[in-house]
């Protein structure tokens with residue numbers, strides 16, 4: 197057993213763990229952070245859109261040194277059927293600002309940098325160390341962790357579980373249940389390298405400007421899913437994800453869907469001639485507010501993806517991870533400064549502070565969305581995209597059909613596919629879940 | 632619509648870096664005579680195609696190409712069909728980009 201005792205042990209060096217370790221180390225706590233990867237980031241997968249605001253709260257001057265890719269000046273939403281896409285693009289020169297709001301990043305590189313800041317703040321970071329178990333005392337309090345190193349038991353006043361979506365330790369210790377197939381999505385992703393100038397020409401960018409595309413529709417073959425295409429400096433991140441339950445039900449393969457997406461006539465020209473340098477897969481928490489487990493207890497808190505804090509509608513996760521990590525750390529530092537024990541009662545401060553933040557407020561707003569998308573996936577991801585594409589094609593194609601007849605035909609196709617009550621019901625359900 | 636473009640997962644995995652922990656597989660399949668529906672689902676859903684049917688119709692796993700997503704755990708750990716852990720520290724997939 198390692199004799200040294202710590203104020204806090206943080207499991208995981210992803211966004212949540214790094215935010216927590218940094219915040220506690222800055223407040224003078226004695227922090228040990230354990231990461232199973234060869235280096236922080238070597239196990240982590242993200243699109244990745246990165247939100248500046250949440251990082252500024254941790255490292256205000258991060259823009260000067262962090263490995264950022266492009267600042268986003270444009271967002272595209274594509275609704276796709278097999279041969280076309282209907283798009284909404286928002287681009288503004290306002291995003292070419294001194295302190296841009298969103299960037300693309302490459303997680304393995306970013307996490308490594310973030311971790312260097314954690315070390316600078318005074319935390320001890322130990323990589324290549326898998327935590328295998330949480331250690332309890334006779335009173336069922338969590339008092340430390342066991343690792344796969346020899347003499348691997350280490351003690352601390354509090355353990356911060358920042359172990360990501362799989363939450364293996366939390367499950368093994370009975371603190372939470374295992375994620376279920378209807379509450380997590382499996383995403384697969386490739387990194388496509390191209391010369392910088394080619395990317396800038398294809399996406400209409402200059403300098404470090406960036407653009408991201410979010411895509412939905414028949415690409416997910418009637419399953420609840422989304423595709424994404426994000427421009428980095430010299431590569432394009434491209435991926436697609438669907439609920440695990442849907443994969444299980446349909447027998448579709450994730451790599452088959454990915455390649456189908458890549459071959460779509462709207463996508464193929466963007467990546468033509470690229471060199472693929474990595475293929476990755478990862479789960480994403482999709483259960484929303486209703487899937488959040490117990491967040492604290494005797495000697496422990498859980499943060500980030502491990503707490504299922506992920507906003508699937510807005511594709512935000514890293515910022516919820518950073519924020520929950522920081523808030524948990526602040527709560528722990530407060531308890532510590534009062535010289536009180538890390539008890540369930542005292543650590544409930546974390547939940548209280550989190551409830552007041554955007555993290556829980558946003559998840560609460562969309563609490564009914566995951567179920568709606570899942571139970572009506574055929575309509576939202578297959579039928580509507582096809583109908584809308586058909587309607588627009590009908591609108592733009594000039595073929596001598598009188599406009600009145602064209603409009604009638606469009607309306608008829610909608611009613612035929614979904615019926616009046618179906619259309620009305622979908623609209624109401626959607627509005628209610630969005631509210 | 633259901634015709635898959637010919638996708639070779641092995642080619643995709645070839646891009647990745649791994650440090651294989653020889654003799655210590657982090658995921659194992661319980662011995663069985665006839666595979667459960669959960670095990671059969673893994674043949675398709677595993678993004679690294681680690682699961683294969685052997686000549687006797689049983690599901691086997693080779694973890695070398697595993698990208699550690701956890702999908703098989705979500706599907707087949709509850710039924711006891713598989714045992715799932717993280718690889719030992721430092722082993723497994725090493726993402727350069729992630």
Ligand SMILES: Cc1cc2nc3c(=O)[nH]c(=O)nc-3n(C[C@H](O)[C@H](O)[C@H](O)COP(=O)(O)OP(=O)(O)OC[C@H]3O[C@@H](n4cnc5c(N)ncnc54)[C@H](O)[C@@H]3O)c2cc1C
Pocket residue numbers: 207208209210211212213230231232233236237239240241242243244245246247325326327328358359360361365383384385435477478479480499500501502506511512513514515517717
């Ligand atoms: C394809 C994809 C695209 C995404 N796109 C976006 C996006 O554009 N924007 C966004 O904000 N979010 C996005 N997300 C979500 C985002 O990636 C996550 O919300 C975020 O990474 C969560 O951070 P975390 O620190 O909680 O978990 P992770 O980043 O997963 O970190 C967990 C860490 O714990 C370590 N660990 C786990 N178990 C152990 C153990 N037993 N012992 C030691 N170490 C352990 C892991 O190695 C890892 O480093 C995306 C996710 C995916 C999969």
Ligand code: SF4
Pocket residue numbers: 658676677678679680681696697698699700701702703704
């Ligand atoms: S963790 Fe993912 S990649 Fe590894 S065997 Fe399971 S499903 Fe396949």
